[in-house]
Amino acid sequence: MPAPRTEPAARRPTLAERRKSETRLDIARAAARLFAEHGTADVTADQIAAEVGIGLRTFYRYARTKEDAVEPMLATGAERWFGAIAAGSGGLPTLADLEAAAVRSLTIDGGEDFELTRGLLRAMDTDPALRAVWHRINMEGERELRRVLAELGGPDADPLHLRLLAAAAAGSIRIALEQWAADGGQDPASLVVRCMRVLGAGL
Structure with a gap:
C-alpha cells in the first residue's frame, strides 16, 4: 500500500x-x-x-x-488574503469563505502602516500617477486570485464562475478600502463584508 x-x-x-x-x-x-x-x-x-x-x-x-516604490506596502494586504485563502479547508472557496479570509487579512492594528495606507489612498484621488499604480495592483491581484481559485477548484471548475468570483471579491476589497480612506468611518473589514454581500448576491 x-x-x-x-x-x-x-x-x-x-x-x-x-x-x-x-x-x-x-x-x-x-x-x-x-x-x-x-x-x-x-x-x-x-x-x-x-x-x-x-x-x-x-x-x-x-x-x-x-x-x-509604494507598491509593496499596498500589496501586503492582498498577499495576506491569498495566504488565508490557500490555507483554507480545500476545494473551491465560497464567497463567504473569501469574505472570512478578507476580514482576517484586513484586521489592521492601527499602527503606522494603517495611516500611511489611508494617506496614500486619499492622495490617489488627485494624483493620476498614484492612481495608476493602485489600479495596476488591483488588476494583478484579481488575476492572482483567479489563479488561486482555479488551483483550488480543480479542472472541473467553471472558468466564468471563477472570473466572476474573483472580480466580486477583489472589487469588494478595492471599494471598501477606498471608501474607508475617503470617509474615515467604518473600519475596512466591516466595509468589505458589506461590499461582498452586495456584489456577490448573484453568486
Missing part, C-alpha cells in the same frame, strides 16, 4: 531575501509618507532614497519609478 502523499514544507526565505523585502518596505513607507504629505509631483526619488538612507542607484534596484 503506497504511503500517503504529503505536501512539501514551505521554503523559509533566506536572510538575504528577508533583508531585501524589509528594504523594499522601508522604501515604500518613506515614499508613502512623502507622497501623502506633498503629492508625487513635489517628491523626487532622491528625497525618498535620502529618507531611507540609501543611494539613488540602490533605490532604482528596488523600484522602477518613484510611484512604484
Whole structure:
C-alpha cells in the first residue's frame, strides 16, 4: 500500500531575501509618507532614497519609478488574503469563505502602516500617477486570485464562475478600502463584508 502523499514544507526565505523585502518596505513607507504629505509631483526619488538612507542607484534596484516604490506596502494586504485563502479547508472557496479570509487579512492594528495606507489612498484621488499604480495592483491581484481559485477548484471548475468570483471579491476589497480612506468611518473589514454581500448576491 503506497504511503500517503504529503505536501512539501514551505521554503523559509533566506536572510538575504528577508533583508531585501524589509528594504523594499522601508522604501515604500518613506515614499508613502512623502507622497501623502506633498503629492508625487513635489517628491523626487532622491528625497525618498535620502529618507531611507540609501543611494539613488540602490533605490532604482528596488523600484522602477518613484510611484512604484509604494507598491509593496499596498500589496501586503492582498498577499495576506491569498495566504488565508490557500490555507483554507480545500476545494473551491465560497464567497463567504473569501469574505472570512478578507476580514482576517484586513484586521489592521492601527499602527503606522494603517495611516500611511489611508494617506496614500486619499492622495490617489488627485494624483493620476498614484492612481495608476493602485489600479495596476488591483488588476494583478484579481488575476492572482483567479489563479488561486482555479488551483483550488480543480479542472472541473467553471472558468466564468471563477472570473466572476474573483472580480466580486477583489472589487469588494478595492471599494471598501477606498471608501474607508475617503470617509474615515467604518473600519475596512466591516466595509468589505458589506461590499461582498452586495456584489456577490448573484453568486
